[in-house]
Structures are given as C-alpha cells and as structure tokens.
Amino acid sequence: MKLQAALLLAAATIVTPAWAQSSPPKPAAPATVVEDFKPSSLNQPGKLYPQVNSQGYARFRIEAPEAKAVKVSLGLGGRGGTVLTKAPDGSWMGTSEGPLDEGFHYYHVTIDGGVFNDPGAQNFYGSVRWESGIEIPAHDADFYALKNVPHGNVAQVLFPSPSTGTPRRAFVYTPPGYAKDAGTRYPVLYLQHGWGEDETAWANQGHANLIMDNLIAAGKTRPFIIVMTYGMTNEVRPGQPGGLAAFNIKPFQTVLLDELIPYVDGNFRTLADPAHRAMAGLSMGGFETKLIAPKHLDTFNYIGLFSGGTVSLEDVNTTPGYRDKVKMTFVSFGSRELERGGGGPPGGPRVDPRVNAKALKDAGIPSAFYVSQDTAHEFQTWRRSLREFAPMLFRD
Amino acid sequence: MKLQAALLLAAATIVTPAWAQSSPPKPAAPATVVEDFKPSSLNQPGKLYPQVNSQGYARFRIEAPEAKAVKVSLGLGGRGGTVLTKAPDGSWMGTSEGPLDEGFHYYHVTIDGGVFNDPGAQNFYGSVRWESGIEIPAHDADFYALKNVPHGNVAQVLFPSPSTGTPRRAFVYTPPGYAKDAGTRYPVLYLQHGWGEDETAWANQGHANLIMDNLIAAGKTRPFIIVMTYGMTNEVRPGQPGGLAAFNIKPFQTVLLDELIPYVDGNFRTLADPAHRAMAGLSMGGFETKLIAPKHLDTFNYIGLFSGGTVSLEDVNTTPGYRDKVKMTFVSFGSRELERGGGGPPGGPRVDPRVNAKALKDAGIPSAFYVSQDTAHEFQTWRRSLREFAPMLFRD
Numbered sequence: 096m097k098l099q100a101a102l103l104l105a106a107a108t109i110v111t112p113a114w115a116q117s118s119p120p121k122p123a124a125p126a127t128v129v130e131d132f133k134p135s136s137l138n139q140p141g142k143l144y145p146q147v148n149s150q151g152y153a154r155f156r157i158e159a160p161e162a163k164a165v166k167v168s169l170g171l172g173g174r175g176g177t178v179l180t181k182a183p184d185g186s187w188m189g190t191s192e193g194p195l196d197e198g199f200h201y202y203h204v205t206i207d208g209g210v211f212n213d214p215g216a217q218n219f220y221g222s223v224r225w226e227s228g229i230e231i232p233a234h235d236a237d238f239y240a241l242k243n244v245p246h247g248n249v250a251q252v253l254f255p256s257p258s259t260g261t262p263r264r265a266f267v268y269t270p271p272g273y274a275k276d277a278g279t280r281y282p283v284l285y286l287q288h289g290w291g292e293d294e295t296a297w298a299n300q301g302h303a304n305l306i307m308d309n310l311i312a313a314g315k316t317r318p319f320i321i322v323m324t325y326g327m328t329n330e331v332r333p334g335q336p337g338g339l340a341a342f343n344i345k346p347f348q349t350v351l352l353d354e355l356i357p358y359v360d361g362n363f364r365t366l367a368d369p370a371h372r373a374m375a376g377l378s379m380g381g382f383e384t385k386l387i388a389p390k391h392l393d394t395f396n397y398i399g400l401f402s403g404g405t406v407s408l409e410d411v412n413t414t415p416g417y418r419d420k421v422k423m424t425f426v427s428f429g430s431r432e433l434e435r436g437g438g439g440p441p442g443g444p445r446v447d448p449r450v451n452a453k454a455l456k457d458a459g460i461p462s463a464f465y466v467s468q469d470t471a472h473e474f475q476t477w478r479r480s481l482r483e484f485a486p487m488l489f490r491d
Numbered sequence: 492m493k494l495q496a497a498l499l500l501a502a503a504t505i506v507t508p509a510w511a512q513s514s515p516p517k518p519a520a521p522a523t524v525v526e527d528f529k530p531s532s533l534n535q536p537g538k539l540y541p542q543v544n545s546q547g548y549a550r551f552r553i554e555a556p557e558a559k560a561v562k563v564s565l566g567l568g569g570r571g572g573t574v575l576t577k578a579p580d581g582s583w584m585g586t587s588e589g590p591l592d593e594g595f596h597y598y599h600v601t602i603d604g605g606v607f608n609d610p611g612a613q614n615f616y617g618s619v620r621w622e623s624g625i626e627i628p629a630h631d632a633d634f635y636a637l638k639n640v641p642h643g644n645v646a647q648v649l650f651p652s653p654s655t656g657t658p659r660r661a662f663v664y665t666p667p668g669y670a671k672d673a674g675t676r677y678p679v680l681y682l683q684h685g686w687g688e689d690e691t692a693w694a695n696q697g698h699a700n701l702i703m704d705n706l707i708a709a710g711k712t713r714p715f716i717i718v719m720t721y722g723m724t725n726e727v728r729p730g731q732p733g734g735l736a737a738f739n740i741k742p743f744q745t746v747l748l749d750e751l752i753p754y755v756d757g758n759f760r761t762l763a764d765p766a767h768r769a770m771a772g773l774s775m776g777g778f779e780t781k782l783i784a785p786k787h788l789d790t791f792n793y794i795g796l797f798s799g800g801t802v803s804l805e806d807v808n809t810t811p812g813y814r815d816k817v818k819m820t821f822v823s824f825g826s827r828e829l830e831r832g833g834g835g836p837p838g839g840p841r842v843d844p845r846v847n848a849k850a851l852k853d854a855g856i857p858s859a860f861y862v863s864q865d866t867a868h869e870f871q872t873w874r875r876s877l878r879e880f881a882p883m884l885f886r887d
Contacts, residue, residue, distance in 0.1 A: 139620055140619060158605045159605030161559050163557050204556070206553070206555040206605070206607070207557035212610070214605075223536060246658060248647060249693075253637070253642035256718065262638075274759065277673055374617065
C-alpha cells in the first residue's frame, strides 16, 4: 500500500486517468466472520497472534494493559486500519473489518501515539523501516511453499564498491545443483526491490528462492542465478531517499554495471553475455530497470517491469537496438492496480498499460503482459510475476 | 544477560560457588556524562536513537506521546533497566545510569505494560524473540569491522531433514577465494548459537564472517568453512524450549550428524574427515558441543566451549579416545562471568573453570583457556572467543 502511495506521490500532479474504472469494486465483507482463526505463518516462534481465518480476515492481539489506545495500520482501504479494543484479560484485540487480499502485507501498531511493531510477528524491511508482516493464505500458495524438493542457496556476498567507498551487500540465489555441476555456467537475473525496501525483500517477503526451486523441480524454468542488491543508492542520507520524480539513477547504475556485474561474473559461474542477462524489478525496481536496461542492451537482453511502469511502442521505436536485441519485454500489474488507475510511470503520462502491451504485441515485439488477479501493489503480485517471468527467460 | 539467566535457571539448586568473588567489582560510574552521543551502529537506516557516547553510556528516545510509562530493559545489573522520562517535545528519553560493557546487547522497551522493540534499532533473534540490539563501541572493534579486504560469503542452505520432516535452514560461511579455487577443499567448523537464539545469531550479532575475513586477510588463520544451524531442536513446541537441566540432545544430534554434515560434505568442497572438522558453541551451544563431540571423536577432533561449560581432566580420562584424538580443547569465558561465579555446566558441579583448564595443561592435553576482559555472558565475549579459537584450528 505504501509503495503505491510513494509512486502516486511522485505523480501527484496527475489525476486518475480516464481509462481507470471510476468506481473500483470493493470485495463485499461476508455477513459472518468464520471462527477458524489460526496464527499467521509469519509469526515469531510460539506466538499465537496475529491470526488469519479462512476468509482472509486478520485478528490482532496486543498486550499493553496500561495503554490508552491501540491501532493496527492494516485494514481495508481508506478506513485507516483496525482499531483494537480492550479485552476482558487486559489485552487489546481487533479483527479487520473485512477480508484482506491474499498474500503478504506490511503493517505496524500505533500505541499511545507511538509507532511500534507487533511483538507477535516477524519483521520485514519496507517503508524504510523494519515493519511487521502478516500472510493471508493464498489459494495458489503452493508455488512458493517450502517443499521437499532440491533447494538452491541464497548467499550474502560483500562486493567491492569504489564508487560508494564501502563493500556493499548483495544476495545471490544459485539454483539446486550449482555446487555439484562444476562445469555448468548459468544465466543471471538482476532483480530489484521497491521503494523503502532493501536487498532482503525478494528472498524474505518474495520467496524468490522457493519460487525458483519449485519451478525448477517442476521442469518449468531453466535454472539460473538471481542477484539482488540495494537500489536506493540515490538517498540524500541513509533513510532519506530522494523522490522518484527527480530520481538520479546514476549512483545505482554505477554500482550495478561497473561493480556488481563484474563481481558476479568473476565469482560465480555465469554466462557473461547480454543474451544470458536479465534485469527486472518491482515498483521502483521496475522504474530503475526501465531507466537502465534499454540504454544498456549490450548488457541485458531481457527486461521485466513488475508494477513499475510500462513500455510503449514509442519507447521501442525510439530506443536504438531495442527491436533487434530485446528478447522479452515483460510487464505486469495487480488487477487492483489497474482498477484503481495505477500503472503509469511516475511523473509521465498515465497510459493504460494494457494499451501499451497490445501495441507491442501487434507490432510483433517479443513481449508479455500479466495481471495478477485480486491483488494490489503488494508482494503477492510480484511473487506471481516472478513465477510467470522466469519461464520466459533464457530460452536458447 | 538473559542467556545467563537461563543457564542459572537450569542450575537453580546450585548456590554461588565458593571460588567466586563474594563482592564482584562494579565499574564506577564516571562523575560526568560526556555529551558526545552518536547513533548506535545497529540503528535502522536514518534513525538517530538509540545513541551511545565515548564512555559507553546508552541514551534512548521513544516516541509515544500518550503513554503513561516507558522503560528500557537494558541498564546496569540489578537496577531493572533504564526508566525514561517525558521530554519537553513529548518523547520519552533516558540515559543508562552508568557505562555498559563494550559490544552487543539485546534489549526491549516496556510501554504501558507491554513489551515492544525500539523502532530506532535493528532486531536480533535472542530470548526466543526478535529483540532490539545496541552496540557499545569496543576498543578492539577493528577485528570484526567491515573492511576493504576480500570477503567470504554466507549462504543460506535448506537441507533435507527426514528426522524432523521438513527442510531445515543452515548458514554456511565460505572463505574468500572459495568460488575461484575450484580445486581446494576446506576444513569445517560447526558453530552453535545459545539458548533462545537461532542460526542467524553468529553472523548477525557475532559477525563471524567478518571476524574470519579479517583473520584470513591478516594471515592469522587457515581459511575454513563455518556451518551454523538451529540448535533448539529439543523444544516442546515452537518457542517453548525444554529446560537445559533435562536437555534431550538426541533430536539435534540426529540433525547434525546424520543430516547436516552429510549434506555439507556432499555440497561444499570440504575435507571430510575428523581431523578437519570442529564443533564449538556459545552458552547452550557449548553445552551441546560437550554432549556431542566427545562421544563422536571420529567426526570431530576440535572442541570449543564459549561460556558453555568446561572440560575436566576426569572428562578427558573417562572419555574413550579423547587423549589420542582431540587436537584442541578450547574453553573461554567473559571475565565478568568468572567474577560472578558462572562457568559451571548446567546442573553439574560448579568447578572454577580455571582449575579445570590448569589441570588439562598440566597433564599435557592440547588445550587453551581464554578470558575476555570486562565482558559478561554476551556476544563480545563470543566474538573474541572465535577470534582466539580460529587460529588454533586445523594446523596440519
């Protein structure tokens, strides 16, 4: 939700575009809340709250017996979250007013005017802070479930970065078998997080490694490496990122192209050519992808934007080499983003992404457009986007 | 602090042993608090509080304008932490009554009777929950600093575990150069966390990877692999660990010996023999090491106990093969633990560890005893213990 807020903020002068539905449908709250609540799968060990039920309601319980007011930021759109009330045992309890969308949500708790995390939930970096996380079980959760299949590794690497003056962190997913097949080289996807997140997001919130493990076990994708690093290198000072409208891509581009890619190619068994290198990202990460990849087609031949702008036929026609070199242009959104009129590039004209996607298809540009049903500008959209994008990569 | 509490709880029937100093010296609080406070190095991005000064005082600031009472659990021993008072701007502020020991400390905040984390600090898993962390700059912090030296990786691996019915997580440190020297095989240290912690502790709180990177860059240790996994497999249910006194080592021993070690030897370039395998741990991890390693000397020839019990000459003499096979028995404590009379094995006779160490030396057993000056049952003791232990390993 807050990621979308950031994008909209950057495009603050743009009103809701004409193609957006004027009255987006809201899911009707079921008449009865089914009392089959279970602890969220993201709870800290042994913690019974927060809970979720089979309809997607969330129930919170916070112990703060002397507090005056406790509120949870998560709730239905526009209603300001879930207000908790004092239970007979002195704890504060409350249930969301309606079902939440399937998948992962960030939230926090306001206690007597201060913002804290729910001690029952694990923390995930988003909104330039470690937030609480809750998981509403999805009907399609199987594709990112931890299963008894061969698993790849997610390695923290610290790579030299002369441009920023400090070793920097990246996480590198290597597919199952990487360690054993010492003769095999792999393509690489550079995969970026969104605004306010960091290089931990795609593995922690996104389960990128489990998505890949499951796709590979099912024979649905070629095994490849995924590299994830910090993309908010344009920050004014730590935690004070620059706005997206006046985004300076240069510092991050330098880290990515001049420092990280040579390090990865030097330290992992990669296929180090543009035909075996992709760049993609979610939200701000998609925005970064569009700023970098089309201008560096001798580095990347695959491009993916997940809720992070679109590619128009004009973009293709005015970018030298795009038509010849790009093997796949992938654009995706959550259906609720399209309903709400999201999807345009920050600061730019807000064209319906479906129109752009159709124009690329009609012109014979290798491209794909994916809509995640009944999800918004959140991680369930991006988990599904990775599941759809991965099998389209490196098909040589 | 809480780790020690757990160990003492398990040995609740044992009173303070005679060899402990009856009146442990407390550092005298300086007359004047120097106003050179800076944000703790473990703060979340852009957060100005908590702060530390050059004397080791900690200063906290919590925003909760409508709260009745705010307290921080961290403070001088026995004084119940630091009580915050309302500042003119509506925030709650307070400074520890005296300097804290150098290094890492867990803490949390009690707001109107509820336990929360400090939104300014990063979180670290300890006490069976994600706690806030603060770092008091140490005079010897250089040995775990992030420097421009070659860095190893820390890989998350998910290994099959038929005994527990789910893939399990371990972190594997591989030294700099591991990826490039495809012909080299490495020894392995299995390194365990303490009670209430998990497999993230040694890298996050302990900086085990940076300690190794710096030792290797200085030519002080042979490069080796470190494997860290979850050791509280004896829990009754998640988050409800069994007591240490009636500790059942079997479930963890099965995971370690029958599942993790074969996985590591099958997937990393190890020297897979007892002469190139060590086991060590901190606190409960040392306790586990002592329960497992001496009975499996065809698996491990190096043993390290960091604030986790001692090895007596009787232990050596009554353990088949110990005298012939163990190449190093390393025992360490923080000096404050010795002052306070800690150091005995949970539930067992509380012998002064210095007496046991001297007996081993006198009998010619390859052994080392290390005391971390002015630190307690906390991570600074264990960071230093690893720095001392690593160069003694695998010297063939």
